[in-house]
Amino acid sequence: MQSTIDLGTASQTTEPIELTTLASSEMPQLETNAPVLRIIGKAPLSGHVPISGAKNSILALMAGTLLSSEGCRIRNVPNLADVQRMSDILETLGVKISRNGEVLDLDTSNLTTNSAPYELVSKMRASFFALGSILARLGSAKMPLPGGCAIGARPVDLHVRGLQALGAYVQIEHGIVHAHATSRNGRLQGAKIYLDCPSVGATETLMMAATLAEGETIIENAAQEPEVIDLADLCIAMGAKIKGAGTNTITIEGVEKLHFADFTAIPDRIEAATFMVAAAITRSTLSMSPVVPAHLTAAISKLQDIGVTVRQDSEDTITVIGGDNYRAVDIETLPYPGFPTDMQAQFMALLTICEGSGVVNETVYENRLQHVAELNRMGANIRLKNSVAVVSGVPQLSGAPVMATDLRASAALVIAGLAADGETTVMGLHHLDRGYDRIEEKLRNVGAKLYRTNEVVPV
Numbered sequence: 001m002q003s004t005i006d007l008g009t010a011s012q013t014t015e016p017i018e019l020t021t022l023a024s025s026e027m028p029q030l031e032t033n034a035p036v037l038r039i040i041g042k043a044p045l046s047g048h049v050p051i052s053g054a055k056n057s058i059l060a061l062m063a064g065t066l067l068s069s070e071g072c073r074i075r076n077v078p079n080l081a082d083v084q085r086m087s088d089i090l091e092t093l094g095v096k097i098s099r100n101g102e103v104l105d106l107d108t109s110n111l112t113t114n115s116a117p118y119e120l121v122s123k124m125r126a127s128f129f130a131l132g133s134i135l136a137r138l139g140s141a142k143m144p145l146p147g148g149c150a151i152g153a154r155p156v157d158l159h160v161r162g163l164q165a166l167g168a169y170v171q172i173e174h175g176i177v178h179a180h181a182t183s184r185n186g187r188l189q190g191a192k193i194y195l196d197c198p199s200v201g202a203t204e205t206l207m208m209a210a211t212l213a214e215g216e217t218i219i220e221n222a223a224q225e226p227e228v229i230d231l232a233d234l235c236i237a238m239g240a241k242i243k244g245a246g247t248n249t250i251t252i253e254g255v256e257k258l259h260f261a262d263f264t265a266i267p268d269r270i271e272a273a274t275f276m277v278a279a280a281i282t283r284s285t286l287s288m289s290p291v292v293p294a295h296l297t298a299a300i301s302k303l304q305d306i307g308v309t310v311r312q313d314s315e316d317t318i319t320v321i322g323g324d325n326y327r328a329v330d331i332e333t334l335p336y337p338g339f340p341t342d343m344q345a346q347f348m349a350l351l352t353i354c355e356g357s358g359v360v361n362e363t364v365y366e367n368r369l370q371h372v373a374e375l376n377r378m379g380a381n382i383r384l385k386n387s388v389a390v391v392s393g394v395p396q397l398s399g400a401p402v403m404a405t406d407l408r409a410s411a412a413l414v415i416a417g418l419a420a421d422g423e424t425t426v427m428g429l430h431h432l433d434r435g436y437d438r439i440e441e442k443l444r445n446v447g448a449k450l451y452r453t454n455e456v457v458p459v
């Protein structure tokens with residue numbers, strides 16, 4: 001069946017293009033008319049992609065603002081569903097928030113409750129990190145357990161044990177974490193904490209908690225992710241005394257109060273890596289900025305091993321130049337500076353068209369390979385055993401209806417769709433919207449042919 005669809009004004013191509021729609025028997029049944037993304041593959045990309053502020057920084061920074069008795073201004077804030085959710089949570093705590101473009105003003109001077117609502121926290125793990133800042137600021141906090149998600153169970157035992165080490169009494173009742181500082185003056189007490197694994201969230205929760213504790217805290221085996229450094233930098237700008245963020249040992253000398261700061265978040269390295277892979281898989285050339293090239297070392301190195309050219313044009317700009325011949329590589333996800341789990345799905349999409357076989361070992365989450373089945377629907381040849389996938393390259397992916405199962409899986413499917421022959425329909429876009437600011441617009445501006453529609457896909 002043939003249909004003609006106008007891709008709209010944001011597209012570089014204003015002329016309607018021909019789409020080949022799949023026969024109804026080939027499409028999965030959609031139960032609702034939730035929006036889907038329709039992608040017409042094989043359009044060459046070229047141009048420049050602006051990179052937004054880092055989701056995983058912003059969410060932690062927003063939790064960090066609760067430490068300030070005078071509020072905060074955060075710049076470079078992307079327009080994401082997760083940011084909106086975090087704003088909603090902070091507002092229930094009494095924070096007054098106003099947004100002007102990419103600038104977020106948070107008046108945290110008067111927190112009216114120490115208790116965050118289940119309906120909101122259960123939808124977003126990062127909100128749990130605010131346990132550390134609420135407890136430090138108010139001396140007590142009630143935070144629903146965030147629960148697991150599609151990619152894994154994601155316990156919070158390290159957060160809880162660390163807070164206990166800082167002198168908090170913590171009790172979990174009916175799915176709510178109740179924590180209060182046991183000292184007479186209501187302040188947490190500095191302590192030496194060793195994390196069994198370098199958890200990003202636990203490092204952030206405990207670092208925030210320790211900024212207002214009495215005495216010195218040392219976090220050993222701390223996470224070294226750039227987002228941890230960003231949060232430390234915000235806390236330092238608010239008057240905290242923190243040393244060593246970005247290394248595996250962070251030392252915090254507690255202070256009594258934190259003050260106003262005007263802070264700009266780092267660019268999103270995961271978003272940048274996603275566009276880097278988009279350039280590679282479509283054998284196109286894309287530049288992007290602002291980026292911090294040092295945050296992208298693992299991604300750049302894997303791309304170069306595959307046969308993609310990556311050029312650093314300036315301090316904050318890189319260009320990715322796709323090629324014709326790609327060779328498969330192995331990937332093992334690890335804490336920073338290792339290869340990030342948040343880039344695994346996107347790189348797997350690229351491996352599907354590389355020559356030879358590559359082994360992808362997901363070591364951070366126990367269930368982060370659900371995109372394998374969807375990529376295979378698109379003609380990929382991936383075999384899966386537990387958390388290890390063997391990707392054997394195929395000459396060409398073919399467009400198919402696919403379901404996004406989590407945030408980075410959704411990005412991988414979009415990328416695969418850009419390179420596939422024919423039309424790909426990506427469902428489950430609420431995942432994509434959690435972490436990609438205006439992704440369709442950014443891709444259309446460099447030549448991609450895709451659009452979002454509420455039309456019910458034919459069944």
Ligand SMILES: CC(=O)N[C@H]1[C@@H](OP(=O)(O)OP(=O)(O)OC[C@H]2O[C@@H](n3ccc(=O)[nH]c3=O)[C@H](O)[C@@H]2O)O[C@H](CO)[C@@H](O)[C@@H]1O
Pocket residue numbers: 056057059125126152153154155156157158159160197198199200201202223227335340341342364365366
């Ligand atoms: C909002 C945010 O910043 N999210 C990122 C953050 O998540 P998040 O901070 O949740 O990830 P962690 O670094 O804590 O998790 C890493 C591993 O440690 C385990 N773990 C963690 C805490 C704990 O108390 N006990 C425990 O066992 C987790 O289940 C997981 O298997 O870092 C992850 C790892 O880079 C990224 O994938 C997420 O995008």
Ligand SMILES: C=C(OP(=O)(O)O)C(=O)O
Pocket residue numbers: 056125126149342407408435
């Ligand atoms: C897993 C991710 O996010 P979160 O920790 O917010 O679920 C991610 O950004 O890929």
